[in-house]
Amino acid sequence: MTVLNLLILVCLSYVVLLFGVAFAADRAALAGRASWLRSSVVYTLSLSIYCTAWTFYGAVGFAARSGLEFVTIYLGPTLVMIGWWWTLRRLVRVGRSQRITSIADLISSRYGKSNLLAVLVTVLAVVATTPYIALQLQSVTLSFAAFAETDPTATTLPDMQSTALWVAAGLALFTILFGTRNLDANERHHGVVMAIAMEAVVKLFALLAVGVFVVWGLSGGIGPTLERIEASALARFEVSGGRWIGLTMLSAMAFLTLPRMFQVLVVENEADEHLRTAAWAFPSYLMLMSLFVVPIAVVGLDMLPAGANPDLFVLTLPLMEGRDGLAILSFLGGFSSATSMVIVAAIALSTMVSNHVVMPLWLHYSGMAAVVSGDVRNVALMTRRLSIAGVLFLGYVYFRVSGGGTALAAIGLIAFVGVAQFLPALMGGLFWRGATRTGALAGVLLGAAIWLYSLFLPSFGASALLPQAVLDQGPWGLGWLRPQALFGAEGMDPVIHALMWSLLLNVAAFILGSLLSFPQPLERLQGAQFVNAFDQPGAPGGWSGGMAQSEDLLTMAQRIMGAREAQALFADAARRQGVAGYLPEPSPDFLQELERALAGSVGAATAHAMIGQIVGGAAVSVEDLMAVADETAQIMEYSIQLEAQSQELARTARQLRQANETLTQISVQKDAFLSQISHELRTPMTSIRAFSEILRDNQDLTPEEQSKYASIIHDETVRLTRLLDDLLDLSVLENGQVDLNIQTGTLEALLDRSVRAAGGDGDGFRIRRVRADEQVELTTDLDRLAQVFINLISNARKYCDAKPAILEIRARLAEDRLVVDFVDNGSGIPTDKHAVIFEKFSRIGQTRASGAGLGLAICREIMERLGGDIAYLPGQKGGAFRVTLPLDAGRLPARGAA
Amino acid sequence: MSPERGPLFLARRSYRRRRLADAARVLPILGAILFCLPLVWKGTAAAGGTVQAMIYVFGLWTVLILASAILSRHLRLDESERENWHSARTGADGE
Numbered sequence: 001m002t003v004l005n006l007l008i009l010v011c012l013s014y015v016v017l018l019f020g021v022a023f024a025a026d027r028a029a030l031a032g033r034a035s036w037l038r039s040s041v042v043y044t045l046s047l048s049i050y051c052t053a054w055t056f057y058g059a060v061g062f063a064a065r066s067g068l069e070f071v072t073i074y075l076g077p078t079l080v081m082i083g084w085w086w087t088l089r090r091l092v093r094v095g096r097s098q099r100i101t102s103i104a105d106l107i108s109s110r111y112g113k114s115n116l117l118a119v120l121v122t123v124l125a126v127v128a129t130t131p132y133i134a135l136q137l138q139s140v141t142l143s144f145a146a147f148a149e150t151d152p153t154a155t156t157l158p159d160m161q162s163t164a165l166w167v168a169a170g171l172a173l174f175t176i177l178f179g180t181r182n183l184d185a186n187e188r189h190h191g192v193v194m195a196i197a198m199e200a201v202v203k204l205f206a207l208l209a210v211g212v213f214v215v216w217g218l219s220g221g222i223g224p225t226l227e228r229i230e231a232s233a234l235a236r237f238e239v240s241g242g243r244w245i246g247l248t249m250l251s252a253m254a255f256l257t258l259p260r261m262f263q264v265l266v267v268e269n270e271a272d273e274h275l276r277t278a279a280w281a282f283p284s285y286l287m288l289m290s291l292f293v294v295p296i297a298v299v300g301l302d303m304l305p306a307g308a309n310p311d312l313f314v315l316t317l318p319l320m321e322g323r324d325g326l327a328i329l330s331f332l333g334g335f336s337s338a339t340s341m342v343i344v345a346a347i348a349l350s351t352m353v354s355n356h357v358v359m360p361l362w363l364h365y366s367g368m369a370a371v372v373s374g375d376v377r378n379v380a381l382m383t384r385r386l387s388i389a390g391v392l393f394l395g396y397v398y399f400r401v402s403g404g405g406t407a408l409a410a411i412g413l414i415a416f417v418g419v420a421q422f423l424p425a426l427m428g429g430l431f432w433r434g435a436t437r438t439g440a441l442a443g444v445l446l447g448a449a450i451w452l453y454s455l456f457l458p459s460f461g462a463s464a465l466l467p468q469a470v471l472d473q474g475p476w477g478l479g480w481l482r483p484q485a486l487f488g489a490e491g492m493d494p495v496i497h498a499l500m501w502s503l504l505l506n507v508a509a510f511i512l513g514s515l516l517s518f519p520q521p522l523e524r525l526q527g528a529q530f531v532n533a534f535d536q537p538g539a540p541g542g543w544s545g546g547m548a549q550s551e552d553l554l555t556m557a558q559r560i561m562g563a564r565e566a567q568a569l570f571a572d573a574a575r576r577q578g579v580a581g582y583l584p585e586p587s588p589d590f591l592q593e594l595e596r597a598l599a600g601s602v603g604a605a606t607a608h609a610m611i612g613q614i615v616g617g618a619a620v621s622v623e624d625l626m627a628v629a630d631e632t633a634q635i636m637e638y639s640i641q642l643e644a645q646s647q648e649l650a651r652t653a654r655q656l657r658q659a660n661e662t663l664t665q666i667s668v669q670k671d672a673f674l675s676q677i678s679h680e681l682r683t684p685m686t687s688i689r690a691f692s693e694i695l696r697d698n699q700d701l702t703p704e705e706q707s708k709y710a711s712i713i714h715d716e717t718v719r720l721t722r723l724l725d726d727l728l729d730l731s732v733l734e735n736g737q738v739d740l741n742i743q744t745g746t747l748e749a750l751l752d753r754s755v756r757a758a759g760g761d762g763d764g765f766r767i768r769r770v771r772a773d774e775q776v777e778l779t780t781d782l783d784r785l786a787q788v789f790i791n792l793i794s795n796a797r798k799y800c801d802a803k804p805a806i807l808e809i810r811a812r813l814a815e816d817r818l819v820v821d822f823v824d825n826g827s828g829i830p831t832d833k834h835a836v837i838f839e840k841f842s843r844i845g846q847t848r849a850s851g852a853g854l855g856l857a858i859c860r861e862i863m864e865r866l867g868g869d870i871a872y873l874p875g876q877k878g879g880a881f882r883v884t885l886p887l888d889a890g891r892l893p894a895r896g897a898a
Numbered sequence: 899m900s901p902e903r904g905p906l907f908l909a910r911r912s913y914r915r916r917r918l919a920d921a922a923r924v925l926p927i928l929g930a931i932l933f934c935l936p937l938v939w940k941g942t943a944a945a946g947g948t949v950q951a952m953i954y955v956f957g958l959w960t961v962l963i964l965a966s967a968i969l970s971r972h973l974r975l976d977e978s979e980r981e982n983w984h985s986a987r988t989g990a991d992g993e
Contacts, residue, residue, distance in 0.1 A: 068936075068948050071955055075933055078959065082966040083926030085919060085973070226949050237951045241937045248933065280967035287959045294952060 003324050007147050010328050011335065015170060018339070021198050022178045022191030029190035038270055040277035046193050046264045047282050048200035050077055050255060051289055052132075053139035053338035054412040056203055057311045059290065063297035064310035067234040070293060072244055074286040076251030084279045087256065088265065090430055092275055093533045095266035102352045103262040103422060110429035110530050111437035112523030118356035120441065121422060124448050125259045125352060126391065127456075128418030129345050133395030134402060135411045136338035137164040139311075143334050146312050147327070150319050168396045171342050175392075176385045179347040192343060193268060199336035204288060206333025210314050211292025213326055214299050218317070225295050232298045246496040247413075253423045254416035259348040260341065267348075342392070350387035358383040402460070413495045414459050421447035421502060424510045433524075433531045435510070438517035443510030447502045454483045455498035550583040551831070555875045557594065564814060569594070581834060581871050587651060662835045669839070680723060684716035726854045733861035740781040740865065747811055747818070748774035750782055754789035758797060765797050768808045776811065776818055780885065784862045788870065791855045792822045792881055800826035800879065816887055821873060823880040834872050915972070922969045929962045 036042075055073070062070035080088065100106045104125065108118035141163045178191035219225040229235060255261055269275070300313030308316060315334070318326040359380060424443050428435035457466045466483060474482040484494050486501050519527065550570075557566035567582060573593065574584035584590050691709040695701070701709075732738050748771055761767045778785070796807045802825045810821045829837060838860045856870075863870040868885035936951040 068951055068955065075955075078962065079926045079929050079933075082929060082962055083923070084970075085922040086926070229949050229952075230947065235947045235949070237936065237939075237948050239937070241934075244937055245934060248930070276970040276973070279970045280963050283959070283963045283966065287956065287963065291956065294948070 003150070003327075004147055006324070007144075007328055007331060010332070014332055014335065018195050018198070019174065019177075022174070022195040025194035026178065026191040040274045040281075042193060042197045043264075043269065043274035044278045044281040044285065045197035045200040046268065047261075047278060048203070048285055049196060049260055049264060049340045049344050050258075051200075051203065051286075051337055052341040052412070053136050053334050054132075055289065056207060056334045056337040057139055057143070057314055058412065059293045060297045060300065060313045061309070061311035063234070063293050064301055064313065067239065068237065068294065069239045069243060069247070071290055072247035073251045074290050075248045076253070077255040078283040078286055079248070080252045080255050081279055081282050084275050087427070087430070088275055089272065090533055091256070091266055092269045092272065094430065094530050095269065097533065098529070101267060101355060102348055103257060103259055103426070104352045104356050106262075106266075107422065107425050107429065107440065108356070110526055111425075111435075111440050112520050112526060114437050114441075115356060115360055117425075117437060117441055117444070118352075120444055120448075122349075122352040122356050124418060124421065124444065126349055126394070127452075128415045129259060129349060130391070130394045130398050131402070131411045132415045133342055133345060133392065134399035136342050137167055137395060137399045140164070140167050140335060140338050142309075142312060143315050143331050146315050146319065147331065164396060164399055167338075168392045171339060171346070172389050172392045174339075175343050175346045175350075175388045179343065179350075179388065180381055180384050189268070189347065192347065193264075196264075196340045196344065199340040200285075202336045203333040204285065206329045206336075207289060207292065207314065209326060210318060210330050210333075211296060213323065214292065214296050214317060218299055218303070218321070219295070225299075228302065229294060229298050232301060234294065234298055234301075240493070242496050243493055246493075246499055250413070250416050250420060250495075250499055253420040257419045257422040257426060258416075259352065259419070260344040263344055263348040263351075342395070346388045346391050349391045350384050353387040353391070354380065354383040358387065410459065414455055417455055417495060417499050417502065418448070418451050420499065421451060421506055424503070424507045428510055428514070429527070429530055430533075431531065432514075433527050434514055435527065436514045436517045436519040437523055439510045439512070439514030442513035443506045446509045447506030450486075450502040450505055451498060454486060454501060455494060458483050458494070550586050551874050553586065553594065554582065581874070583834075583874055585651065585655065658835070661832075662839075665836050666839050669836070677723075681720065684720045688713050688716050688720075726858070730854055730858050730861065733858065733865060736865070738865055741783060742779060743782045744777060744779045745782050746774070747776040747778055747820075750778065750786055751789060751809065754786045754793060757786070758790045758793035764804045765800070766804055766806045767793070768806060770810065773811045776813065776887070778818070778885070778887070780866055784866065785885070788859045788862050788883060789820075791859050792883070795855065796822065796824045796826075796879070800824040802826045802878070813887070814884075817868075818885045818887055820883045820885075821880060822883070823873070823876050824878045826878040828876070828879040829872060831874070834874070837872060838870075918969060918972050922973055925962070925965055925969065929958070932958055 059070045059073070062073075094100070095106065098106075098109055100109060104118045104121035107121050108114050111117055144163050174195075175192075178195070179189055215222065215225045219228055256265075296313055296317065297310065300308070300310060300317055304313065304316060304320060315327060315330050318324075318330055362379060362383070421444055424447070425435070425440040429440070458471060460466075471483055474480065480487050484497060485492075486497070489497055489501070492500075554566060554570050557569065570582050570584060573590045574581060577584050577587070577590070579585060691713050695706065695709055695713075751769065751774060755761065755767055793807065796805065800807065806825045808821075808823045810823065812819055838856050859870050863883060863885070866885060868883065870881060870883050873880040873882045933955065936954060939951075
């Protein structure tokens with residue numbers, strides 16, 4: 001097997017491994033075994049996407065061209081990380097409390113949720129990142145070509161373009177598969193993060209292995225290596241002060257503002273704890289990555305032929321020495337660096353593009369109707385997927401068009417200067433309350449324009465996009481506007497020149513714009529929350545849902561999220577609060593949870609507004625307003641906390657009152673029932689006694705009379721027995737001593753039987769069914785289930801007050817459960833009675849119809865025995881009951897388990 | 899950064915911890931200045947060239963990493979204590 005074939009094989013297995021790791025991590029996270037996925041180590045390793053293929057290959061090339069200067073690219077991030085107490089701590093805190101999804105989201109959120117600003121940041125980020133992605137594709141194809149060249153058996157060189165296309169397509173597939181699992185951008189992409197952490201280890205190991213090989217294998221130890229450096233062309237320390245300081249600053253700024261770095265640093269961050277570890281662990285990673293760069297560059301310059309591309313020394317040195325294994329490892333290191341960067345960049349950019357550009361447009365053109373119909377979720381996911389494909393395609397196109405000629409490091413630095421334009425708006429937003437939207441817009445716009453004009457466009461080469469005349473004499477012959485010598489700053493390094501002017505003017509416009517404009521209220525509110533991130537305990541904007549109606553919230557949530565998801569969410573919250581049924585207390589916690597869930601479908605702003613409509617008036621809470629007021633806020637905070645506590649107490653009191661009411665009601669009912677049951681027992685008893693006395697005492701009765709009196713006694717006994725049966729039935733069910741008679745049959749047959757037994761339809765009572773939905777095989781105690789159905793149907797017949805009364809029976813399957821809803825069109829059951837209808841002896845209103853009020857209590861006990869549930873379903877047209885039953889008989893609880 | 903409404907003088911332990919936070923703030927500034935030091939040697943006769951600068955830069959790097967590790971270890975205690983104190987005072991759970 002030739003080296004090239006081996007390489008392709010290794011490369012493919014590596015890709016399979018990558019998919020496997022991501023898949024396993026996603027599975028582990030789903031199964032709840034993901035605590036190690038959230039560790040500080042994984043977080044630190046995921047930061048290593050800062051080290052792209054540009055770093056892996058390009059750093060050596062950089063060092064071969066300009067010596068130790070390459071190290072500045074790592075010094076900047078090192079300083080930012082060890083200075084985490086200043087900025088990163090605040091950034092991460094704000095990112096979590098405001099549920100930030102991208103750098104565009106953060107900037108727009110700070111400046112009054114301005115979408116214009118978000119779009120501007122998104123566009124600039126895409127423009128700056130596309131060449132960077134192209135650069136990664138280029139590095140993979142170049143390293144492939146390096147292998148092919150050394151392979152004498154390869155008849156044809158692999159086509160560069162097709163390699164790049166395959167790599168781009170594979171990366172798009174990976175990112176779409178693992179990067180768009182869930183809509184909520186704040187949820188961690190466990191698969192992606194784990195794959196990136198693994199790639200981080202691979203690239204560090206590969207670079208260290210090549211370094212060790214070069215120092216100890218080729219140079220004979222540390223001493224000789226240092227002597228070799230002394231003797232090389234790089235021996236003199238000739239860095240320019242401007243570039244040294246400028247590049248350190250530039251890399252520090254880019255570390256904070258690159259969309260992909262923001263994604264791993266802030267969006268995927270889960271705890272401050274991670275930051276504390278990364279504060280020293282990530283600088284260590286960077287130091288190890290750069291430790292062997294100069295030795296590799298020097299030895300490469302020394303041993304390889306003069307024309308060799310220094311960007312590929314990491315690969316060509318082992319290849320030249322015949323160390324194919326090491327070369328393949330080194331290739332994998334470069335491949336890892338390229339792929340992890342592209343994956344995260346694509347996720348970050350696609351979130352920005354879909355959230356800030358495509359979704360607002362789509363909602364605008366499809367109107368609110370789309371929000372209500374509930375297909376928002378799929379549209380959002382689809383946009384994100386398409387954006388990922390789009391971003392990668394753009395990168396590929398850039399690679400095709402640019403032809404891959406420029407030295408690797410050049411494109412990297414150009415992108416850095418581009419994203420650095422976000423920094424004034426970002427830092428100003430975090431530290432200066434006076435920063436306004438106008439200022440941020442002006443700063444970013446001006447900085448971006450200067451970056452485009454003086455660095456990005458000229459980077460395509462003379463006469464490519466800017467005419468040579470403009471480069472030489474300036475536009476319209478204005479010499480002081482020459483792109484690379486603005487305002488007469490001649491002879492500067494182009495990158496430093498562009499960095500200086502763009503940032504200077506960016507900051508100037510930002511400050512001036514902020515000073516001259518007046519912010520809107522929402523802007524001031526957000527500004528206060530961002531700048532005072534540490535002074536406010538708890539999340540901002542908490543709802544206080546005293547007046548909120550859970551039922552209204554459920555109706556709204558059903559429309560947006562779909563009935564099933566909404567009911568599941570509500571039932572879950574209710575269970576956690578210890579409330580039965582589907583309506584939890586509207587506590588602030590629950591409202592916040594609901595808002596977050598809705599935000600996954602319709603976006604945070606819309607969700608916030610919708611809940612605000614129902615809960616009323618809490619959109620800007622007292623707490624928020626206090627934050628705007630200055631120092632008084634500190635004093636008043638304590639009383640706000642007290643207020644929150646008293647609200648909490650009021651809620652608890654309300655719950656207690658409710659419980660007490662239920663108890664009192666039950667007690668009253670019990671008394672009423674006892675007197676009634678004595679009455680019910682007494683009436684038949686009286687007649688039985690009377691007629692049996694007649695039979696005993698009167699010997700001269702005719703046979704007709706005898707038989708008449710005997711049958712009266714018999715009928716009364718039957719009535720008595722039925723009542724006692726019901727009581728006995730209930731007591732047996734309650735004590736769990738019931739024997740289940742498991743049979744199999746279809747739901748349709750069972751319902752037919754129940755409807756017949758309950759008196760069928762007719763007489764102004766109609767039953768609507770969808771027989772197609774009822775073809776479900778059931779294995780359970782059919783008689784008991786029929787008893788429940790009969791009870792529900794005859795209840796509807798008895799109590800539904802509409803003319804004509806219509807009962808709808810709807811059946812459907814939800815996962816492994818059968819759900820049957822009985823919905824009538826009457827006036828339903830008032831909310832205050834929901835709590836008692838399933839209690840024994842309870843009858844709604846002063847009874848019009850006969851019955852001891854045991855029916856629903858028996859139903860509830862039966863459903864519990866069958867492993868299912870019966871509940872009142874609020875938010876429907878009329879009275880509605882939902883019966884839930886597991887389809888699998890094996891899940892029935894063991895007999896007597898109660 | 900608003901002033902905390904605490905006592906005017908702090909206990910010795912809290913005082914130490916506040917100074918640790920100050921140290922964490924100063925560290926990157928100190929690092930930035932020290933990383934620029936090789937630029938000063940450039941023209942002088944004592945300049946040892948790339949090798950000397952390399953040893954200096956990587957040595958300084960290691961020192962900064964160690965300092966950062968020590969500081970963030972101790973700041974962890976500081977932060978959690980501060981939050982405990984804060985939530986005890988306000989009765990709310992800090993985020």
